Amino acid sequence: MKAACWNVNSINSRLDRAVAFLGRHRPDVLCLQELKCLEDKFPFDAFRNAGYHCYTHGQKTYNGVALISAHPLTDVRAGFLDGVKDDDSRFISGKLGDVNVLCGYIPNGQSVGADKYYFKLNWLDRMRRHLEAEYRNTDNVVLVGDFNIAPEDLDVYDPAGWRGKILCSQKERDALTAIKEFGLEDCFRNKFPQTVEYTWWDYRSMGFQKNLGLRIDLILATPPMVKRLERIYVDRDERKGEKPSDHAPIIAEFI
């Protein structure tokens, strides 16, 4: 089972790249974040013509997540189902065979201490409670997404400069740790304990060309899925060329 995760920063701006990505990698499921459109503007036909099924949770202008699957999914659900009022479309899940695939676009948080920062921390706590309510760590669960958190200093190009800043603050890292403590492991770090690899580079100031990146896009998995993990890699080529997203896709292959 090959699963890919990509913050496309507008699916319509990235449509040609996304379709070409499917042709090149042929993932069983591609989890998208930042669609930046509602269903009325989502390019269903292009993905269907490529042989994929689309499950979307769109939003006008901001956010929006989707599962693009080579096979029909079951039990597709959007949001956390906790009754909390939430206008943001940031979470979708479905079942691909015996694997629960969960796709999240964690709030950016803007800056430490901002209203959006506390919204982010609360949203992460809601996601943790959702996991605890709906799954067990013995289930086959793969949780992917743009977490907007660099798990450790190894995941940051300038740890001293980023210390305590948004994407790196201790409260954010603690919230991620609490999610992992449900029973999820960072698949990239499992395979590469010491490797520096980034998934996001700021558009500004030649961030990619200078490799000023952060590893904030993660594939987490429960122990039975970690046992099945064969390969995991970042497709840096997608950050090159004309009109890239500011994020590169990450791909994991499970037996």
Add this chain to the structure above:
DNA sequence: ATGGTTGCTTAGCAA
């Protein structure tokens, strides 16, 4: 760098 770039929407916000 209270900057720099991109996308959506059309001047300002979000990232």
